[in-house]
Amino acid sequence: MAVRSYQPQQFMLFFSNPKDILGQDHLCFVVDDIVEHLDLSALTNKQGTVGAPCYDYRLLIKVLFFGYATGTFSSRKIMKSTQENIAYIYLTRQQGPNFRTISDFRKNHRAILEDSFISIVKAAKEIGLIKLGVVSLDSTKIRANASNQKTFTQEELKEQKKRIRDAINEAIKTDDAEDKLYGEDKTGDELPEDIKDQKKRLEKIKQALRKAKELNKEKINITDQDANFMKSSNLIQTNYNCQLAVDNKTELIVSSEVKTCPADSEALQPQVETLQQTFKEKPKELLADSGYYSVDNLVYLEDNQIRGYLPHPDYSRDRKEKFKGKERLFDKQDFRYKRIKDQYICPEGNILRKKTVQSKRELTLYQARDCQQCLKKKLCLRGKAKLRLISRYANEDLLIKMRNRLATKSGRNKYKQRAPAAETPFGHFKKNLGFRQFLCRGQPRVSTEFKLLCIGYNIKKIASLISTPEKKMRFNSALKWTLN
16 A cells, blocks of 8 residues: 655654754654664565555654653554654654554564564664673563453363353244244344354353463463463462563663563573574673572573572572571571482481482482471471471582572672662563553563563663764664664
8 A cells, every 4th residue: 555655854844843842852852763773674565555545664663662661552542642742743743643553553563563672772782882791680470451350260161161152042042933923123144242242252262262272271361361370469360471681781671571471480591592692692690580590590501601690599588587587597508418428417417318319300309307306496397397308409519509609798799780770670661651561462462562661661771871962873873784
């Protein structure tokens, strides 16, 4: 189809110069400049010449970038802003796209929006804003666009499926009987509205059942089948697990991912591989909280020569107990390992001998014989345990190495750098922008929406880092060079 004329370089007839109203350093001018230097040939080549003219894709990308950078996410609110807000009016050059156009573009052009994120961070790396010396990981749970009450087990779905089928069959029999008795006032091809609604729900249930069996999921949400129940802020609700990797130098987001699994430990290796794919190099140091701690991740970091700072889950627990003034319980590090005899000695001198070996996890368990007579059992046994168990992995030396690293003053200071860098973006999304629930449904579309949030965050950061004309020229030149 034909394309509406869009001449960003041509001055518009305003009652005043927008830069005089908004200021020379307004974010909309940075967004405008960045999008003008993006390689969008993959999109523009798809624009035809037949039919009513469509909006220039640069225009739609600009309003989406600016909207997600400033807290306007709804396509309807963006449409209203293009009619009332001087920054949006400048970006669209007084063209006001319909909300459906904006929504469809976000939905149908996910690849180019996600590629734009990569292009921007690669340009930032080219001019030295990103170093990949120290990278921090963090995650948060963000609500899916789905009700908790729409999540069912497979058995519940099968029961609903049978009940709806019975109701449809009964309704059809009743309608047929009434048609014979009172005559037909329709052509006979239409289905009654109540049956149509039931059929729609039946189809949703069938789709959900297929997906649940395919993914081997016990529970599934029929509104958003990719979302899962996850704990967030002491609430268990339908969420997505959103992952970020942040470069500590300038706190720019260098990688992002939306996962359907609540566990963070599975996200570390994919994040590092994404950085390798994007920048052709891996970070030198990686900071992550105890949620990312696993033996496999420690081995992975060691094999890839990445210096990691990943505390054991006990690290956080001990710090909390110390903060509350509680006496520290005996930890694994308080037990001495005798390599020759392959046994542990507890702080009171008792022996813990090998109990079992779990080959799948390459884990060996060591158990004490009599803990009930020990005077220090309250500092050793947790919960209802009667005997103390100690586990030892095949790669236990790596675990000890990590513990020792975080036990030093320099290690603790290094780990403290994680929270200010990695948690700031999530705080900005939720507190400043008010983004607490996705608008889209399904993991692919949710991933694109999260990527738009990250693009908006990075553009705001970059705008403050390239405030001089020389830096802007270097960044735009790098952006264009990176994409070619």
